[in-house]
Amino acid sequence: MSDAVKEPSMLLQKEMIAKNYEAITSKNETGRKVASTFVPGNLNELLMCFGIVNNLPEINAIQNGMRKLSGSYIMEAEKGGHSEDVCTYVKADIGMMGKGNIAPNGKPFPEPDVLLLSYTGCYTFMKWFELLREQYKCPTLMLHVPYEGDGHATKNMRDYIVRQLREVVIPGLEQVSGVKFDIDRLREALRLSAQAEEHLVWTLEQGKRKPSPIDAYFGGVYYIGPIFTAFRGTPEAIAYYEALRKEVQARIDAGQGPVTPDGGSFDDQKYRLVVEGPPNWTNFREFWKMFYDEGAVVVASSYTKVGGMYDLGFRHDPDHPLESLADYCLGCYTNRNLPTRIDILAKYVEEYEADGLLINSIKSCNSFSAGQLMIMKEVERKTGKPGAFIETDLVDPRYFSAANVKNRLESYFQMIEQKRRGAAKAA
Amino acid sequence: MTIDTTSKPTESMPTETMPATAEIVERCRSLYEDLDFSAARAWKAAVPGRKVVGFMPVYAPLELIHAAGCLPLGLFGGGDQMEVIHGDAYYQSYICRIPRSTVELGVTKRLDFVDGMIFPFVCDVIRNLSGMWKLMFPHVWSKFFDTPQNFDPEVGGRYYVEELKELRDGLGTLTGRKISDDDLKRSIALYNENRRLVREVYAFRARAPWKAPTSEIYLLMRAGLMMEVEEHNRLLVAYLAAAEAEDRPKRDNVRVAVYGSFCEQPPLNLIKSLEMAGCYVVEDDYALVNRFITEDVSTDGDPLEALATAYLKHSVETSCKYVPNEEDKGKYHVAQVRKARAEGVIYATPSFCDPALLDRPMICRRLGEAGIPHIAFKYAENSGQMQPIREQAGTFADSIKLWS
Amino acid sequence: MRCFIGIDLGSTTTKAVVMDENLHVLGRGITNSRSNYDTAAAVSKQEALVDTRLTLFRRALAGVPEVSGRVGEILADLERNFRRVQFLEQLDDLERTCIVNVQGPRFAGRETAVIDVLEETFRRLREHSAALFAPGARRKSDFFRDLAGSDFMQIGEAVCRDAGIGFDLILNVYDKSIITVENRPPAGDMEGKFLRALEQAKLDAGLVEKPVRDALAIPLEETYVVGTGYGRVRLPFPKEHIRSEILCHGLGAHMMYPxxxxxxxxxxxxxxxxxxxxxxxxxxxxxxxxxxxxxxxxxxxxxxxxxxxxxxxxxxxxxxxxxxxxxxxxxxxxxxxxxxxxxxxxxxxxxxxxxxxxxxxxxxxxxxxxxxxxxxxxxxxxxxxxxxxxxxxxxxxxxxxxxxxxxxDPDSIYTGALGGATFAVRAVVN
Structure with a gap:
């Protein structure tokens, strides 16, 4: 395969990520402190208040998946007693430690100074950091975010999170960093966050256009990058989104679709899909190709909402800093109950005028996957559009069967095509 | 509903009519095997207006359900005797069995008499099932019950008291009757007694496991989660007396603790297989509910505060609860193994059980550090093949005998 | 005449159905899916075309009052003879391939002896083939590999014993060669083979010859082919000739039971x-x-x-x-x-x-x-x-x-191919 063609904004993002890895791996020289934390419920603005560098193990696992390293890491962890049944992000992370713990920039990962266990929307997070804590013996700060079981956040949930921020997280970070908490610093960062969030929402909503100038899944994972990781609340993130907006606007003006890794602009869009579930990372480009080769563009996705549902109106709020961090954590996609997820996806199918919902069911991730067959059924029922179901994994290459996935995708696209013809004939 | 707070059944039960263990166990077995829940249906039908509230593993404050005048009905999957058709339609092959069989129970109308459902926090699968239930059975009151992972009374405690209030109000709406503090205190007292008796039975088994086989204790506990607590208390007392009185042969078995089986339950055959393979189970976390709280819940002061304190301060360590200090991880297991004088641990988990499987390396490491031999294997609630289990457990038992 | 063909490349067997433009099924063919999907597709298609010829014969013979009531018997006889001609052709191919494969260190100095044994084995196989295709003979499979294989084991072993040569030697040659032969696309000239079969046919030769020859003269034109099944991506077809097995099974089932x-x-x-x-x-x-x-x-x-x-x-x-x-x-x-x-x-x-x-x-x-x-x-x-x-x-x-x-349907194994053939008709006729 030739090198993937990247847009300027992608290159910009690549630099930003490289810079963050540099900040992580040089901590012993710079004296900066490093926290490990998770993408959903990521409290980047708060970490910045203490000058702490943000390291996200999911992102490391993704990097290792795309670099074809995760397979051997997973096996390493399984050799060490981890079950083949459990999350491969965790195993890729643990296996990486067993194999030298080398960061994507080729330098060894230093030990984190604190584990910020932002426990939002995924049970496994709790065990993941219990496992890391066993290794690093560093302070671990649990921030328990209750699940929106009844479909909405309650005052009690919000108060509980704010109290944990006050009583556990902030004092803990002060102790680790030696920096006193300054709420005005937090307010400033939140102000910047809200601006970047505005840009992200604009970008994702361009999927409503025909042809869609973006791919909201394969391309979308790039668009969410800065906000979901170590850059929310920074001026760099705003610069990135400004550049991204220009690119998307240029494509809109030219009536073009998104740029594919093969370099072409994908204009001949036969099928518009909403996708539920994370992508597969080990065969990311091959997977993407199966879509654009068949003329399928993703116009909206739930994965681009795991780190916050900004499109539903939430913005970080400098006037209510801790409360808004609490609301942010509560509102991440996988912290919402199943009926809410169904409503959101059905709304996407309708508002983005999609041909249907495709579910990429991920073996690792029960938070996403358990119940997805019901999600499909219900979204079909609500929208009258057919759904489809494929299965892959996050970073376990053993679980990506190209022939199997391709077969199902083709069957799905042909069914949509046949139904259209049937409908045209009947009309 | 009248509540018998005294519950001293032994006094009114003359020894000559005292039931034998076999009789008690048989009754429990028929409750356990009855996937139509005839007894719970009969309970509901007996008095107009009665409500049944189902709950799933691993812990729910049954006192509240009881105080609302409802029957708490433990739902632990479908076992190995139910054919699952529609439940499988909802789940991929890499998801455990318990949500499938639970959905099957629902879809096949075996739970059509259940008025409310509580889905306690165990893992993401059960969490998501709570939402599916709302869609599948919109007329059933259902509640996802999230217990705190912060154990500071001022933080997690305050949150939990509010959650308990919400649960109490929900139950109140379901029954149309407010639950008073006194109602709740009476229920707490009954459940305190239940917990005491359960602990007594467990202690008895640890003392004389040949007199209280785990296959019997298991049925006694499972059945207890399907009947009124008053009745279960009487049954526990009767069983203790009967088991004590019976003479049973003592075998040259090793003493083991079983962990990892707190949610989806192993088939009864598996539990029997361990004993047949030479293991006396003297401690376990099967269907943890009635051992989740380890001490009496205070009946003084605010009962919700008391329930919260019990959860925060006196509950077991299990995979779905965060352990705030790294050095405390697995401590509970080691202490329990010592207390029950177990010689080894069988870490038996359902396939695809995230909580138990992710915990396994950490717990097993701690067991290793404490010099406690252990093995691990996986099962499903409908496992049919016992040969590999017998072989592994038998080898484990032999190795303990050989080396100790 | 225009023929519309659906081929269903399954993981175990490959099926083909031939249809006319009025959506009438003319013929069906099946073979084992080998490692070589091209060949499997070609063989199943040829089998379906053979079956199509038989259908055309049946139609032609319907116009011959003298044979009324005996058409089935006549056609069975004709097909049996055709199969034998086909079988002998493949057997010759297998023999040639085996002989070529007698080389290398394990045969050193024994080449002639091994070849002699092979030739004798194949002579007896040819002789035995008459019984294999005799009226009423039961064959456990019609796939060449199965037919040739079981006899080869029996006869080859006996010949080797007589010649004092280890059976494993020729078994090795056979194993190597059968794969090659099986994966070779079938030889053409179906019509020629039917003519040869006609010569050997015993029943009412005089009455039958003319109508059969006439039917054989009708050209079978492959108007449109649609591929489906799990192996469809491996078919050397342009994309518009490929349909998912879901669509084909759905349509095929509809064709059988509307x-x-x-x-x-x-x-x-x-x-x-x-x-x-x-x-x-x-x-x-x-x-x-x-x-x-x-x-x-x-x-x-x-x-x-x-x-x-x-x-x-x-x-x-x-x-x-x-x-x-x-x-x-x-x-x-x-x-x-x-x-x-x-x-x-x-x-x-x-x-x-x-x-x-x-x-x-x-x-x-x-x-x-x-x-x-x-x-x-x-x-x-x-x-x-x-x-x-x-x-x-x-x-x-x-x-x-x-x-x-x-x-x-007893022919339900052909459902996917039937749907494929229907798509082929629709692609052209509509």
């Missing part, structure tokens, strides 16, 4: 539940998830484990009086499960009955996932031929969905 609304297909590697609308358009489908538990292959493993033929499983299961409950249809553990049960003293038929139920339970889940069963319900695929599986399915459909008409 009232079909729900289709269940249990194939070797997957199980599909399909909903179709009144015109055969797929509305929804579900396949088994990534795990292939409970698919046709599972029965294959069980048959291997029990050392039985696949077709013998159903009848044995029917003899069960006490079905054993089997909860796992995991293909990987099929053997272990079976041995465990046998070790417990359970009877083979009772275990088998339980296994069949387990497979059908799994299929029921897929149907449930696809939106349940609507009237009429059509069951297709290799497992639809298994009476024990069908019995369990009927029971479970009734319990779960009430009185639903259940259609099972």
């Amino acid at each position: 009232g079909t609304r729900t289709v269940l297909d249990i194939g070797g590697q997957d199980t599909k539940g399909i909903q179709v609308d009144p015109s055969g358009i797929v509305e929804n489908f579900q396949m088994n998830d990534r795990c292939a538990a409970g698919c046709g292959r599972y029965l294959g493993y069980i048959a291997d484990e029990m050392n039985m033929g696949l077709h013998e499983l159903g009848p044995l299961a029917m003899a069960s009086t006490k079905q054993v409950r089997i909860n796992s249809t995991c293909t990987v553990f099929a053997g272990a499960e079976l041995r465990d049960r046998l070790a417990l003293g359970e009877k083979r038929e009772d275990i088998l009955a339980g296994l069949h139920r387990a497979i059908i339970l799994r299929a029921m889940s897929i149907l449930s996932r696809a939106g349940g069963v609507k009237d009429q319900f059509t069951f297709t695929g290799g497992v639809a031929k298994n009476e024990a599986a069908v019995r369990e399915l009927r029971k479970l459909i009734k319990e779960n969905y009430g009185d639903v008409q259940i259609n099972i």
Whole structure:
């Protein structure tokens, strides 16, 4: 395969990520402190208040998946007693430690100074950091975010999170960093966050256009990058989104679709899909190709909402800093109950005028996957559009069967095509 | 509903009519095997207006359900005797069995008499099932019950008291009757007694496991989660007396603790297989509910505060609860193994059980550090093949005998 | 005449159906799917065209009053002779290939002796072929590999014994050569072979010759070919000639039973539940998830484990009086499960009955996932031929969905190819 063609904004993002890895791996020289934390419920603005560098193990696992390293890491962890049944992000992370713990920039990962266990929307997070804590013996700060079981956040949930921020997280970070908490610093960062969030929402909503100038899944994972990781609340993130907006606007003006890794602009869009579930990372480009080769563009996705549902109106709020961090954590996609997820996806199918919902069911991730067959059924029922179901994994290459996935995708696209013809004939 | 707070059944039960263990166990077995829940249906039908509230593993404050005048009905999957058709339609092959069989129970109308459902926090699968239930059975009151992972009374405690209030109000709406503090205190007292008796039975088994086989204790506990607590208390007392009185042969078995089986339950055959393979189970976390709280819940002061304190301060360590200090991880297991004088641990988990499987390396490491031999294997609630289990457990038992 | 062909490249067998422009089926062909999908497609297509010729003969003979009532017999005789001609042709190919393969160190100095043995073996095979294709002779398979293979083992071993040469030597040559021959695209000139067969045919030669020759003179033009099935991506077809097996199965089932609304297909590697609308358009489908538990292959493993033929499983299961409950249809553990049960003293038929139920339970889940069963319900695929599986399915459909008409066509294995051929007609005629 030739090198993937990247847009300027992608290159910009690549630099930003490289810079963050540099900040992580040089901590012993710079004296900066490093926290490990998770993408959903990521409290980047708060970490910045203490000058702490943000390291996200999911992102490391993704990097290792795309670099074809995760397979051997997973096996390493399984050799060490981890079950083949459990999350491969965790195993890729643990296996990486067993194999030298080398960061994507080729330098060894230093030990984190604190584990910020932002426990939002995924049970496994709790065990993941219990496992890391066993290794690093560093302070671990649990921030328990209750699940929106009844479909909405309650005052009690919000108060509980704010109290944990006050009583556990902030004092803990002060102790680790030696920096006193300054709420005005937090307010400033939140102000910047809200601006970047505005840009992200604009970008994702361009999927409503025909042809869609973006791919909201394969391309979308790039668009969410800065906000979901170590850059929310920074001026760099705003610069990135400004550049991204220009690119998307240029494509809109030219009536073009998104740029594919093969370099072409994908204009001949036969099928518009909403996708539920994370992508597969080990065969990311091959997977993407199966879509654009068949003329399928993703116009909206739930994965681009795991780190916050900004499109539903939430913005970080400098006037209510801790409360808004609490609301942010509560509102991440996988912290919402199943009926809410169904409503959101059905709304996407309708508002983005999609041909249907495709579910990429991920073996690792029960938070996403358990119940997805019901999600499909219900979204079909609500929208009258057919759904489809494929299965892959996050970073376990053993679980990506190209022939199997391709077969199902083709069957799905042909069914949509046949139904259209049937409908045209009947009309 | 009248509540018998005294519950001293032994006094009114003359020894000559005292039931034998076999009789008690048989009754429990028929409750356990009855996937139509005839007894719970009969309970509901007996008095107009009665409500049944189902709950799933691993812990729910049954006192509240009881105080609302409802029957708490433990739902632990479908076992190995139910054919699952529609439940499988909802789940991929890499998801455990318990949500499938639970959905099957629902879809096949075996739970059509259940008025409310509580889905306690165990893992993401059960969490998501709570939402599916709302869609599948919109007329059933259902509640996802999230217990705190912060154990500071001022933080997690305050949150939990509010959650308990919400649960109490929900139950109140379901029954149309407010639950008073006194109602709740009476229920707490009954459940305190239940917990005491359960602990007594467990202690008895640890003392004389040949007199209280785990296959019997298991049925006694499972059945207890399907009947009124008053009745279960009487049954526990009767069983203790009967088991004590019976003479049973003592075998040259090793003493083991079983962990990892707190949610989806192993088939009864598996539990029997361990004993047949030479293991006396003297401690376990099967269907943890009635051992989740380890001490009496205070009946003084605010009962919700008391329930919260019990959860925060006196509950077991299990995979779905965060352990705030790294050095405390697995401590509970080691202490329990010592207390029950177990010689080894069988870490038996359902396939695809995230909580138990992710915990396994950490717990097993701690067991290793404490010099406690252990093995691990996986099962499903409908496992049919016992040969590999017998072989592994038998080898484990032999190795303990050989080396100790 | 214009022929429209559908080819269904399955994991176990490859099927082809030939249709005319009025959507009438002219012929069907089947072969084993080899490692070489091109050849499998070519062989199945040729088989379907052979069958088409027979259909044309039947139509031609319908106009000959003297043979009325005996057409079936005459055609059977003709086909038998045709098969023998074809078989001998392939046998010659196999012999030539074997002889070429007699080389290398293991034959050093023994080449002539081995070749002599081979020639003698093939001479006897040719001789024996008359019996193989004699009227009323039962052949356990029509695939060349199976026909040639079993005789080769018997005859070759005897010849080797007489010649004092180790059988393993020629067996090695055979194993190597059969794969080559099997994967060689079939030789053409079907018409020539029919003419030769006609010469050898015994029944009413005088009356039959003219109409058969006339029918043979009709050119069979391959107007449009559609490929489907699991191996379809490997077919050397342009993309517009490929349809997913879901669409083809849905349409094929509709062609067989126009009232079909729900289709269940249990194939070797997957199980599909399909909903179709009144015109055969797929509305929804579900396949088994990534795990292939409970698919046709599972029965294959069980048959291997029990050392039985696949077709013998159903009848044995029917003899069960006490079905054993089997909860796992995991293909990987099929053997272990079976041995465990046998070790417990359970009877083979009772275990088998339980296994069949387990497979059908799994299929029921897929149907449930696809939106349940609507009237009429059509069951297709290799497992639809298994009476024990069908019995369990009927029971479970009734319990779960009430009185639903259940259609099972004896030719249901051709459903996908039939749908493909229909798509081929539609691509041209509409």
